[in-house]
Structures are given as structure tokens and as C-alpha cells.
Amino acid sequence: MSAETKYIFVTGGVVSGLGKGITTASLGRLLRNRGFRITFQKLDPYINVDADTMNPYQHGEAFVTDDGAVTDLDLGHYERFVDISLTRRASVTTGSVYSTVIEKERRGDYLGATVQMIPHITNEIKERIRSAAKGTSGEPDADIVIAEVGGTVGDIEGLPFLEAIRQFRKDVGPQNVMYIHVTLIPSVGPWGEVKTKPTQHSVMKLREIGLQPDVLICRTRLPLSQEMKNKISLFCDVEPAAVVDAVDVDTIYEVPLLFEEAGLADLVVKRLGLPETTPDLAEWREIVSRIKQPRYEVNVAVVGKYVENGDAYISIAEALKHAGIANDARVNIHWVDSEKLERQPIEQVMEGIDAVLVAPGFGARGVEGKVMAAHYARTKPLPFLGVCYGMQMAVVEFARNMCGLAEAHSEEVNPRTPHPVIHILPDQKNVPNMGNSMRLGSHRCLLVSGSMAERLYGESIIYERHRHRYELNNDYRELLTKHGMLCSGLSPDYRLVEMVEIPSHPYFIATQFHPEFQSRPNRAHPLFRGLIAAALEHNGFRAFRETTTKTIERPMTSRGELTLDNEEKNIGLVENAQTLEL
DSSP states (O other): OOSSOEEEEEEEOSSSOSOHHHHHHHHHHHHHTTTOOEEEEEEEOOSSSSSTTOOHHHHOOOEEOTTOOEEOTHHHHHHHHHTOOOOGGGEEEHHHHHHHHHHHHHHTTTTTOOOOIIIIIHHHHHHHHHHHTBOTTSSBOOSEEEEEEOSOTTOGGGHHHHHHHHHHHHHHOGGGEEEEEEEEOOEETTTTEEOOHHHHHHHHHHHHHTOOOSEEEEEESSOOOHHHHHHHHHHHTOOGGGEEEEEOOSSGGGHHHHHHHHTHHHHHHHHTTOOOOOOOOHHHHHHHHHHHSOSEEEEEEEEESOTTSTTTTHHHHHHHHHHHHHTTEEEEEEEEEHHHHTTSOHHHHTTTOOEEEEOOOOSSTTHHHHHHHHHHHHHTTOOEEEETHHHHHHHHHHHHHTSSOTTEEETTTOTTOSEEEEEEOGGGTTOOOOTTOSEEEEEEEEEOBTSHHHHHHTSSEEEEEEEESEEEOGGGHHHHHHTTOEEEEEOTTSOSEEEEEOTTSSSEEEESSOGGGGOBTTBOOHHHHHHHHHHHHHTTOHHHHHHHHGGGOOOOOSSOBOOOOHHHHTSOOOTTGGGGOO
16 A cells, blocks of 8 residues: 555535535545545535534534534445444534634634634644544554545635645645546536536636646536547546546446446546555445345335435435345335324325334424324334434333323423423533534443344444434333333443333334444444334235344343343442343
């Protein structure tokens, strides 16, 4: 491998939403398949410090890393495609950069200098880019950093980042830096005439800033002719071979194969002087084959508050697809607005549905629709997975209809409820700021022996990512258990309930954490994989389920017991911990 870290910067032009994130992730996949150590960074021009307080309708999903950073959803694509876990160093925003610079100025770090966009802001951005390559030891542990600049060229808020990556080439040497520009080749008029002018103007704008792209990724409905590529090459001053057409495909997981065929990774390796190696894409080809030619099909209702924006639950959608890959099934996702569900006959909405997933969310709007969905899945019975708020509403439904607590609710929705089965975390009560203040990041969870959760995971200690402020109220844990709800996942100090399930139900399980963040196309998350396997069984494919889930089946004891090793037993047990033998 190269002794020097290489840096690839991905920019976008003409319009937003062209797929810079998928381009970045796909290139990372191809380079990792050649044996290079890859990491990513997203440079976001918005002034928010992070994505924690952003409306999902405006910005899409807030993705959470292991170390608790709340980031842009593109980090999810990076992790899924390359099968790595990123850290907070992978996310850089204008807000975080300015906050740091202002803090340094207040401390006197700049020795009285007038703090300016150049060099202080651009220097801070460049320092963040360098830090992306570093491991925990502080030394570089990545051969290649692929950094995506959010927004489009010409956006006024993106100028500091573009100036920083221009300077970066001078700082580390042109042999270590490469620029890739994603642009649009539209088809207009009654004959669908292909137009290159938007791409020409986009590149012209980049060159005004001082950036000359090495490669153009051209989003287009149809493949570009060699004549068209030569024209783009001439006007944009890139080699014809570096004009890569990115046509529409059936699945985003096909994009790496498309780029491999176009020779994109070979271009990058040659341009950066990296060792030439032979990629192994057999596993990825199998993934795409299973997506495009599945043997089975299931219908899953995803009940949520933000279903009108496909990006709001993108990790859940992808995790369901991954579970389909693992079960050789096409997963048809039916998006159900929980607020509208409150005014519709649920039997009509759920007709033909094989499984129900109640998605995360915040606030009072649409909660009764989520409660209704949990009730429907529990009583039919229909395979069910609740995620975060979905778990909380499943607990509310169970408390109301099985425990006789008709007015049970979450304190978040009804602070005056006489039965707050869901209440705020004690360490969240006096938190004044909304941003980056929830229980965030990866936390250890202990699984009850013999539970469905343990059988699905195949182990008794797991780590999952969290983003929540409320939890199951321990005052009601015994009552819920008495009526048939098993608290099957617990924090190491037994204080927090991380998972619940109903043992008498074919598949009813819910989590306080977000399992979707760790799902991969080559490694479907156990809870999603199990949901789709149960949906197939519900759909009539019982023999298929037996062959696909046999490896994770484990003998079930007559009752679930939490079994711990000596290390876990020494962790501050709560009083009356024997009540955990459920």
C-alpha cells in the first residue's frame, strides 16, 4: 500500500439529489475490494452543528454512529456499502467548524490575529479532513479518504469547503489528491435530445473556484455515446475515459458493478499511483442477483410519521431489503402514515400484509396509529418489529389491552397520564438543549437466556446504537411480565429495558435501539432477517423458513433466565434483581 494517504473529493453540480452519496459509497466498495483501507467523510455546508435537530422531511434520516455522532444519512450508505463503522470524524458541518474556530478565538489560540474565512475557517476544515485518516493511535490507518462535499457547486454556503479542498491539493501534493464531479446530462424536448450544456457550466463554475475535476460522473437515463463523451471531454478538459456515464439502475447496489465495468476504480488507482490489484466482486454480484431475481416475495407495512419522504426511514428500508437478500425474497414495502391510519379501517390498510414494522419518531402526532398497528399485529397474529418509538407504542398498547391500564401512555405524549409506562430517562430530565443530548451511540445489551432475541442473535451480549430520551418505566416491568411480555434485552446494570417480546406470539419483538443502523447487504441484521423469515412463514413458505433459520435456532428453556458471566454479575445490580428471572 501507499505510504501516503490519498484523498478523493466528490462534488456535485447542476441539481441536488444526483447520487453523490451512492457514487462515494460505490467507489469505496470497489477500492476496498482491491485491498485498500477506506474511510469516508461528509463535508456538509449547513450551519447546524449536526443533524440531531433537523426535520426528517427536510433532511431525511439522522444516522447515528457507534460513538454517538448524529449525522447525515449518507454515512449510512458509506457504512452499508463498504461494511465498516465510521466515527464522528466522518461528519463535518459548517456549524461544527465555526463553533470550534470561535472557541479557539475566545481562548486566544490565534494570538490576537483577525479571524477570517481564509485561513482560519479553511484551515479548520483541512485539519478535519486530515483527521479522518487517523486511527485511535493518531497515526493514519486509512490508505484512502473519500470526502463528499454536500450541496452543489455554486451554493454560497459551500464555498469555504470548496476553497479548503482546493488548498488541500497544494498542501499534500497533487499526486495524493483527486477530484470527482457528479453532474447531470438531461434529455429535453419531444425527441429526448441529450444536452451537455448543464455539465459544461457546472465544470466551468468549479474551474472558476480553482478546481479541475479529474473524473466526471454523468447521471443520465441512457448510456452516452462515445461521440458525446468526446464532446464532454473537450469542453470540460477531462480525458474521454474519465467521462463515466451513470445510468439509472434497478437497485443502488448495482452501481458499484456499473462503475467497475466503466473502469472507474482503475482510473482512480492509476491517477493516484496506487498498486494495481484484482478486485473480487463475487459476493457483490451475488447480492445484486438475489435482489433482481428473488425466489419469494413478501409485503411489509412500515408504519411511521414521515413516510412521505423516502429518506426519512432510509436505513429501515435498506435493512428490510438486506433481510430480503438473506431470505432470497423481494420485500415490498408499503408505507403507512400513522396519522392517517387513525382515520382508516386498519383491516383494509393491512390487507395482504405479511409483517408490520412500527418505525421511530417523536411527538404526539400519529401515535395512536402506531398503537393501532401494534395491536393489529399482536392480535392477528402478524410478524411484528417495533423500533425505538415503535417499541414504546407497543408497550403502551400491551399495557392498555393486556394489563388493564386503559389510560396508559408515554409521558412524552401525555405528561398527566396516570400510568406512564414510558417515561423520560432520569439523566435526561434536566437537559436544557435539544441537540446531541439524547442517549446516543453504541451501548451493550444483555439478552435473556432462551428468549427469541437470544436465538435470533445467536449470542447473549450485543452492542446496538441508540437515539432516544424516553424508556420503559421499571415500575411497570413486573406487571407487563405477569401478563406475557418478556423484557428480553437489558442494560448491564439492569436499569434500562432495551428489548421486549411476546413469547406466545410467532414473531413479536421490539427494540429501544436502532438495529437498522448496523444492517448490511452482505450481513442482514438478525432482527430484520428474522422478521422476513417470519413473514415468509406467514405467507406459507414454512419449508423455506426451516432451511434458512435453522442455523440460528437454539433450544428454548422452560422459562427465560438471564445468565451472566462473573464480570456481568459484578456490575452494580439493582435491588431485587431476582425479578429478572422472567
